[in-house]
Amino acid sequence: MVSAFEKVEFSHGLVMKNRFSLAPLTNQQSNVDGTLGDDEYRWLTMRAQGGFGQVMTCASHVQAQGQGFPGQLGCFSDTHLEGLSRLARGIKDNDCIAIVQLHHAGRRSPTELTGQAPVAPADDTETRARSLTTSEVEELVSDFVAAALRCERAGFDGVQLHGAHDYILCQFLNAGFNVRTDRYGGSFENRSRILFEIIDGVRRVCGDDFNLSIRLSPERFGMRTAEIIELYRSLNDTNQLDFVDLSMWDVFKTAVDPEFEGQSLLELFTRFDRGTTRLSVAGKLYSGADVRRALEAGADLVAIGRAAITNHDFPRMIEADPEAHMRLLPVSRSVLKVEGLGEPFVDYMRNWTGFVEA
Numbered sequence: 001m002v003s004a005f006e007k008v009e010f011s012h013g014l015v016m017k018n019r020f021s022l023a024p025l026t027n028q029q030s031n032v033d034g035t036l037g038d039d040e041y042r043w044l045t046m047r048a049q050g051g052f053g054q055v056m057t058c059a060s061h062v063q064a065q066g067q068g069f070p071g072q073l074g075c076f077s078d079t080h081l082e083g084l085s086r087l088a089r090g091i092k093d094n095d096c097i098a099i100v101q102l103h104h105a106g107r108r109s110p111t112e113l114t115g116q117a118p119v120a121p122a123d124d125t126e127t128r129a130r131s132l133t134t135s136e137v138e139e140l141v142s143d144f145v146a147a148a149l150r151c152e153r154a155g156f157d158g159v160q161l162h163g164a165h166d167y168i169l170c171q172f173l174n175a176g177f178n179v180r181t182d183r184y185g186g187s188f189e190n191r192s193r194i195l196f197e198i199i200d201g202v203r204r205v206c207g208d209d210f211n212l213s214i215r216l217s218p219e220r221f222g223m224r225t226a227e228i229i230e231l232y233r234s235l236n237d238t239n240q241l242d243f244v245d246l247s248m249w250d251v252f253k254t255a256v257d258p259e260f261e262g263q264s265l266l267e268l269f270t271r272f273d274r275g276t277t278r279l280s281v282a283g284k285l286y287s288g289a290d291v292r293r294a295l296e297a298g299a300d301l302v303a304i305g306r307a308a309i310t311n312h313d314f315p316r317m318i319e320a321d322p323e324a325h326m327r328l329l330p331v332s333r334s335v336l337k338v339e340g341l342g343e344p345f346v347d348y349m350r351n352w353t354g355f356v357e358a
Helices: 038-049 078-092 134-154 168-173 193-205 225-238 288-296 306-310 314-320 333-338 343-349
Strands: 020-022 054-061 097-103 158-163 211-216 243-247 278-282 301-304
Touching: 020 314, 038 054, 038 078, 038 343, 078 097, 078 134, 097 134, 097 211, 134 158, 134 193, 158 168, 158 193, 168 193, 168 225, 193 211, 193 225, 211 225, 225 243, 243 301, 288 301, 288 314, 301 306, 306 333, 333 343
Parallel strands: 020 054, 020 301, 054 097, 097 158, 158 211, 211 243, 243 278, 278 301
Antiparallel strands: none
């Protein structure tokens, strides 16, 4: 039986003390210019102190125009280095792997935040996003790579590419949206090209021990599950990634794609040999029983979201009591503040139905 408290080795040098990862969570707690805020520092380092083997930041934008939400942690400028370095130290001081999630919101970048129209793989009338030129896509690749190098300089152990949730990399994968006619659109090979170029670039400029992963949506957001399976297998074959993180919303759900109707979404991925590439899963993992079930189903890592918000020490709870469960919802504002959430984060969580007491 797989234990949640076994160490996990990665192909690029790191060892994770257990199988618990803090999922990358929007929290709106940094400064207007993207520099680290004290609330964000406290929120993340408390999870490192609470026993997580890996702590990942919120989505951190690699270009100023790629900002997706207020109070977002930035990594697009050297002005962010001081805060990033402080954060890396604070996480790693707790025997915890420190990861930055690299992000660009694409058509989901609000003009009121960036001061300019959003950009995307194609024109979008709903959001008024304009299509990137080929040279701008090449620049975007370079900026993802530069941000990874900046995070390495700051002392982080690795980065994750945010390829899920209809942000820009996910938008490139979307066959119904990405109607480009250059080498970044059309065929699935072309639509996924940007991912492989970023991965190649990060591996070229960062150290051999630098952890690299990607988060994918296996369905929804215009994703074709069959294509994401194909992408997953191709990424595993490169041996360049340390893990692939599937954002599933519910780890134990069945697939919504008619091609796979009635089948376990997780089993569509665990049935393949993944070599040295680990598999991380996220979605409704609220208890020790949920964690065990996910690992027994073939996952290597569990990315914890809601349970990490309500209980900063969720891994230690499970270690002390394998049947432990996250706090029941709704949770009071005072409890969330004790758990290390600042006012902006608590207010943001009020958007999650039934999460915060009225």
